[in-house]
Amino acid sequence: MSDTHGSSHHTSHDHACCGHDHGNDHSGALASPLEGHAEFGAAETPVLVEVTRGGIVESRHRGIAAIVDAEGHVVAHWGDFEKPVYARSSVKSLQAIPLVESGAVEAFGISDEELALACASHNGETRHTTLVSAWLERIGLTPADLECGTHLPYDDATAHALIRAGEAPSPVHNNCSGKHTGMLATALRKGEPTRGYIRFDHPVQQRILGVFEQMTACDLSKAPWGVDGCGIPTIAIPLGSVALAMARLADPRELPDHRAEAVTHIRRAWAANPYLIGGRDTFDTRMMEATGGDALIKIGAEGVMCAVLPKLGLGIALKIEDGASRAAGIAMAALLRQCKVLTDARWNELAGVTHPDITNRAGLAVGGIRPAEGWPEQV
Amino acid sequence: MSDTHGSSHHTSHDHACCGHDHGNDHSGALASPLEGHAEFGAAETPVLVEVTRGGIVESRHRGIAAIVDAEGHVVAHWGDFEKPVYARSSVKSLQAIPLVESGAVEAFGISDEELALACASHNGETRHTTLVSAWLERIGLTPADLECGTHLPYDDATAHALIRAGEAPSPVHNNCSGKHTGMLATALRKGEPTRGYIRFDHPVQQRILGVFEQMTACDLSKAPWGVDGCGIPTIAIPLGSVALAMARLADPRELPDHRAEAVTHIRRAWAANPYLIGGRDTFDTRMMEATGGDALIKIGAEGVMCAVLPKLGLGIALKIEDGASRAAGIAMAALLRQCKVLTDARWNELAGVTHPDITNRAGLAVGGIRPAEGWPEQV
Numbered sequence: 223m224s225d226t227h228g229s230s231h232h233t234s235h236d237h238a239c240c241g242h243d244h245g246n247d248h249s250g251a252l253a254s255p256l257e258g259h260a261e262f263g264a265a266e267t268p269v270l271v272e273v274t275r276g277g278i279v280e281s282r283h284r285g286i287a288a289i290v291d292a293e294g295h296v297v298a299h300w301g302d303f304e305k306p307v308y309a310r311s312s313v314k315s316l317q318a319i320p321l322v323e324s325g326a327v328e329a330f331g332i333s334d335e336e337l338a339l340a341c342a343s344h345n346g347e348t349r350h351t352t353l354v355s356a357w358l359e360r361i362g363l364t365p366a367d368l369e370c371g372t373h374l375p376y377d378d379a380t381a382h383a384l385i386r387a388g389e390a391p392s393p394v395h396n397n398c399s400g401k402h403t404g405m406l407a408t409a410l411r412k413g414e415p416t417r418g419y420i421r422f423d424h425p426v427q428q429r430i431l432g433v434f435e436q437m438t439a440c441d442l443s444k445a446p447w448g449v450d451g452c453g454i455p456t457i458a459i460p461l462g463s464v465a466l467a468m469a470r471l472a473d474p475r476e477l478p479d480h481r482a483e484a485v486t487h488i489r490r491a492w493a494a495n496p497y498l499i500g501g502r503d504t505f506d507t508r509m510m511e512a513t514g515g516d517a518l519i520k521i522g523a524e525g526v527m528c529a530v531l532p533k534l535g536l537g538i539a540l541k542i543e544d545g546a547s548r549a550a551g552i553a554m555a556a557l558l559r560q561c562k563v564l565t566d567a568r569w570n571e572l573a574g575v576t577h578p579d580i581t582n583r584a585g586l587a588v589g590g591i592r593p594a595e596g597w598p599e600q601v
Numbered sequence: 602m603s604d605t606h607g608s609s610h611h612t613s614h615d616h617a618c619c620g621h622d623h624g625n626d627h628s629g630a631l632a633s634p635l636e637g638h639a640e641f642g643a644a645e646t647p648v649l650v651e652v653t654r655g656g657i658v659e660s661r662h663r664g665i666a667a668i669v670d671a672e673g674h675v676v677a678h679w680g681d682f683e684k685p686v687y688a689r690s691s692v693k694s695l696q697a698i699p700l701v702e703s704g705a706v707e708a709f710g711i712s713d714e715e716l717a718l719a720c721a722s723h724n725g726e727t728r729h730t731t732l733v734s735a736w737l738e739r740i741g742l743t744p745a746d747l748e749c750g751t752h753l754p755y756d757d758a759t760a761h762a763l764i765r766a767g768e769a770p771s772p773v774h775n776n777c778s779g780k781h782t783g784m785l786a787t788a789l790r791k792g793e794p795t796r797g798y799i800r801f802d803h804p805v806q807q808r809i810l811g812v813f814e815q816m817t818a819c820d821l822s823k824a825p826w827g828v829d830g831c832g833i834p835t836i837a838i839p840l841g842s843v844a845l846a847m848a849r850l851a852d853p854r855e856l857p858d859h860r861a862e863a864v865t866h867i868r869r870a871w872a873a874n875p876y877l878i879g880g881r882d883t884f885d886t887r888m889m890e891a892t893g894g895d896a897l898i899k900i901g902a903e904g905v906m907c908a909v910l911p912k913l914g915l916g917i918a919l920k921i922e923d924g925a926s927r928a929a930g931i932a933m934a935a936l937l938r939q940c941k942v943l944t945d946a947r948w949n950e951l952a953g954v955t956h957p958d959i960t961n962r963a964g965l966a967v968g969g970i971r972p973a974e975g976w977p978e979q980v
Contacts, residue, residue, distance in 0.1 A: 266645070273903070273924060275687060275827035275828070275835070276687075276825055276826050276827020276828065276835070276837075277825060277827070278685075278825045278827070278837060280686075280687055280827070280903055280924065281903050281904065281921075281922065281923055281924030282922050282923060283923050284663070284922075284923075306657075307659075308654060308655075308659055369963070370962060370963075371961060371962025371963035371964070372962060373962055382764050385761050385764045385765055386764055386765055386767065388765065396962060446655055446656060446657045447655050448654035448655020448656070448657070448659070448967060448968060449654070449655065449961060449965065449967040450961065450967075451961045451962055451967075452961065452962055453961055453962070453963050453965070456654070456655070458655075458657060524652070524659055524660050525660065542660075543660065543661050543663075543923075544660055544661060544662050544663075544922075544923040544925055544928075545652060545659065545660030545925075546923055546924075546925065549923075582750060582828060582829065582830045582831065582832055583749060583750025583751060583752050583775060583830055583831055583832070584748070584749075584750035584832050585750070586828065586832070588827060588828040588829075588830075589827060
């Protein structure tokens with residue numbers, strides 16, 4: 223579970239977001255702690271997102287954010303990036319690594335669509351549930367083997383159709399059903415019991431813990447952990463280290479070969495299937511479609527969000543202090559604009575995602591959600 | 602619209618929340634600015650509520666709060682209580698004052714249940730909508746006269762029943778339908794056009810603005826305003842002044858006679874109908890039922906909440922900085938406990954409201970929402 227990274231290499235990315243070239247030889251930069259860079263905003267948790275009404279700010283969302291490269295250099299950060307956070311569903315891409323490395327993908331003929339669903343928090347639309355159901359059946363399991371629990375599909379139209387039909391949702395509708403199917407497939411491939419695969423001490427979860435340690439370059443043996451909404455462990459990891467793991471998904475050249483291959487496979491599947499990652503009207507799907515693979519996006523519960531920027535070799539992680547999902551996407555959009563992954567023109571075209579209006583019950587625009595005035599500073 | 606309050610009187614409340622007796626002669630204390638008292642917590646916006654998971658704090662909600670008496674003394678506050686906030690639906694009791702003062706209550710035989718609905722953000726349950734529909738019909742109007750817009754009932758069971766029946770929600774299901782019916786009744790009583798009653802310059806709204814000015818002792822002629830979710834104006838008022846208005850609902854003795862009578866009528870109707878104020882599983886209803894009229898509670902959108910404490914002659918107003926409803930009730934419960942309106946035993950019995958567990962999709966308790974460690978300080 224230790225960091226097996228070799229100590230020196232040379233690479234050069236043009237970091238538009240900071241204007242610096244980090245192509246020097248930073249030996250061992252991956253070993254934690256992260257190498258610090260400029261800090262922006264107050265030492266306390268800065269306001270990242272504002273909610274306006276009638277021309278004044280009605281509510282404010284604070285948060286912390288970090289942009290990190292694959293060598294562990296903190297290119298930019300706001301607030302305390304060493305603060306441990308539960309990354310929740312924003313790191314499903316990391317949780318999918320053992321699915322690929324175990325050989326389950328080849329053994330069960332797992333498609334890129336299925337691999338994308340393992341990385342998804344999907345809307346429970348028919349397009350998502352049909353694929354998950356077929357995948358489960360192909361590996362000889364049923365929805366009853368999923369230990370994620372049930373909830374109505376996030377997609378309203380799909381939820382209303384279920385209600386009208388008098389049907390209860392199944393575990394397949396759970397936004398995490400793809401991830402759980404991937405975990406079951408890994409257990410099957412490894413000859414491990416499928417029952418209890420969500421428990422902290424099950425080999426499936428211990429294997430993922432090891433992946434977290436290697437990808438984040440953190441010793442997590444004493445890290446606090448909790449139980450996620452879908453029943454699996456969620457580990458408290460310093461935010462900047464989560465961003466580092468995303469950067470290593472963007473630029474896996476320093477990873478051991480087998481891991482670099484797995485990561486590249488996951489990244490390709492993720493990038494190719496933006497609709498499967500979220501679905502209708504979700505931030506993740508709309509932003510990934512808009513950036514054409516230049517930004518892979520994943521939201522997590524309680525206001526976390528991650529991005530992988532393959533062309534820039536960067537990773538982004540952010541956490542809204544109060545846990546508000548409505549603010550996470552707005553903050554991420556502002557950082558993508560800052561990194562020039564999103565042009566000003568595109569940011570404006572995507573107003574409904576990057577700085578949406580708030581409408582009242584009669585449909586009138588009465589306010590909006592936007593990056594906080596002056597944030598992020600141009601650097 | 603000015604403050605017509607006379608300058609001296611003597612009263613004595615035992616303010617359990619601050620341990621002080623404010624029975625001295627505070628001449629003119631009602632004239633703004635509010636008279637300050639001890640400030641607790643950091644000068645910046647303090648953390649009021651924490652969301653935990655796996656034994657650590659996952660998310661934090663900051664906010665400002667003020668406890669004020671009817672003479673305008675700030676008994677306790679946290680954060681900048683002079684900050685203007687949109688009180689949104691938390692001040693429906695104030696918006697109902699012209700309904701009573703206009704004589705509409707007598708003219709239309711408006712019951713205490715209907716008056717309570719004018720103060721409510723109801724769940725859209727049959728019990729609520731039946732009363733609103735009958736009230737509308739009795740004054741010769743229909744749901745089409747309501748300009749509040751529509752949304753599915755907040756109560757899930759009621760919403761699902763509508764969906765199953767293939768019916769669209771009507772304006773009567775809007776949580777503000779009682780308030781809007783009251784505004785229409787006032788317009789009818791005054792011989793004003795009903796159409797456009799939601800507009801800032803309509804006499805119905807201008808009259809309410811005047812009530813706000815008198816009850817909060819603020820000149821609001823230049824106050825920023827926005828449009829609420831239901832289409833009516835919402836005015837930015839310093840938080841402490843909102844609390845003052847609530848205190849004057851608790852103890853209206855200093856108000857002009859006609860206003861004191863109207864306020865007492867509204868308070869009685871509000872206290873007698875906790876279920877109509879919210880409904881199934883709402884904080885307002887559950888807390889009012891639990892305190893048996895010792896605390897009248899009202900939530901508003903974007904994390905505001907008000908309370909009227911008749912026995913203590915106090916008003917409370919709070920605003921969660923990030924707008925989270927989930928935190929407003931927790932913060933209010935902590936302040937009610939601080940004021941000893943809620944005993945420690947009762948606070949524990951009401952755990953599902955005062956410091957609820959967070960459960961995952963499988964129903965397992967995995968965390969909780971609670972007042973921030975050390976907040977509010979015992980004073």
